[in-house]
Amino acid sequence: MRNICSLLWGLGLLCWTTVPTLATEPTANIAPDEAETMRIGDPADDRVTIPISIGGKGPWHFVIDTGAQRTVISRDLADRLALARGGTVTVLGMAGPAQAETVALPQLGYGQSKVDDIEAPVLEGRHLGAAGLLGLDGLQSKRLLLDFRTGRMQIGRSRKMTSAGDLIVVEARRRHGQLILLDSRINGVAVSVILDTGTNISVGNMALKRKLLAKKRAPALQLASLTSVTGGTLTGEVGLLDDLRMGQVTLRDLAVLFADAPPFAELGLQDRPALLLGINALRVFDRVAIDFGTAKVDFLLPDLGAIDRARFAAAGGKPDMAFR
Numbered sequence: 001m002r003n004i005c006s007l008l009w010g011l012g013l014l015c016w017t018t019v020p021t022l023a024t025e026p027t028a029n030i031a032p033d034e035a036e037t038m039r040i041g042d043p044a045d046d047r048v049t050i051p052i053s054i055g056g057k058g059p060w061h062f063v064i065d066t067g068a069q070r071t072v073i074s075r076d077l078a079d080r081l082a083l084a085r086g087g088t089v090t091v092l093g094m095a096g097p098a099q100a101e102t103v104a105l106p107q108l109g110y111g112q113s114k115v116d117d118i119e120a121p122v123l124e125g126r127h128l129g130a131a132g133l134l135g136l137d138g139l140q141s142k143r144l145l146l147d148f149r150t151g152r153m154q155i156g157r158s159r160k161m162t163s164a165g166d167l168i169v170v171e172a173r174r175r176h177g178q179l180i181l182l183d184s185r186i187n188g189v190a191v192s193v194i195l196d197t198g199t200n201i202s203v204g205n206m207a208l209k210r211k212l213l214a215k216k217r218a219p220a221l222q223l224a225s226l227t228s229v230t231g232g233t234l235t236g237e238v239g240l241l242d243d244l245r246m247g248q249v250t251l252r253d254l255a256v257l258f259a260d261a262p263p264f265a266e267l268g269l270q271d272r273p274a275l276l277l278g279i280n281a282l283r284v285f286d287r288v289a290i291d292f293g294t295a296k297v298d299f300l301l302p303d304l305g306a307i308d309r310a311r312f313a314a315a316g317g318k319p320d321m322a323f324r
Helices: 075-080 206-214 262-266 309-314
Strands: 005-007 036-039 049-054 057-064 072-074 085-093 096-110 113-123 132-134 143-147 152-156 167-175 178-181 184-186 192-195 202-204 222-227 233-246 249-258 274-277 287-291 296-300
Touching (some): 049 132, 085 113, 085 262, 206 249
Parallel strands (some): 057 132, 072 113, 192 274, 202 249
Antiparallel strands (some): 036 152, 049 096, 085 096, 096 113, 167 178, 167 296, 178 192, 184 233, 202 274, 222 233, 233 249, 287 296
């Protein structure tokens, strides 16, 4: 058995009825990127999926998971395709480490992109909630653009962007393949923010909770338990944060689960306030582009005159109160 630790910290759905809101005003539209475009899937838990082919067969819908270092496949699909078995690895989920077999993916394809020689851990489909997870090994140095307004995504080459009008660019630093946003604060407390498209709800570490409590800026909390993609259970306390500022963008009423989650220690962030920003928060924007090549994240603020009301209703909120 090889001692390979891979980060796979997706969580199951937490029912929460408040959608984060924006505290900034848009001014102009930005032209869409020139890149390969695919339609975003519509899984029940609101995460983003992409059609994936394996060895020329399929496609099957995989969740795009920027919080996972490796692509993962469900046991049912691996058995159906009779994929060659590999070794056993240790994967680190939100609820802790777990052992997983691996299989060799002969070729993974999405759109016109092909990725060869991926060794994917095998997890139970009932915990994944999909046929698999597309991790950072499948995205490599690409630019992932999620267009929530049109329901499409673009995966293409890195490109240099600057803030203009309602497009806000936030710089990040790399750590273990992840992008950690710079210049971010929660209720006035400096925080390291990681965009995690595989997690439905945002997760804060205990260092963030302690800092907020010390400054008397912590929200009211209630106990909550969630299931990790590895099948383990993560228990913590959930509450609504007043604001999260990322560069020039501020989100209001952000639902966050505070928990002693192992991935923070793996990233060396256990002693500093840190947050995994989940997909439910990202869907507030018209578009979010995560550029792993330039280490920058672009947020396109929504056009208030053309809000997709069904989009916010599906997220559990009241469209009339989506922005302020």
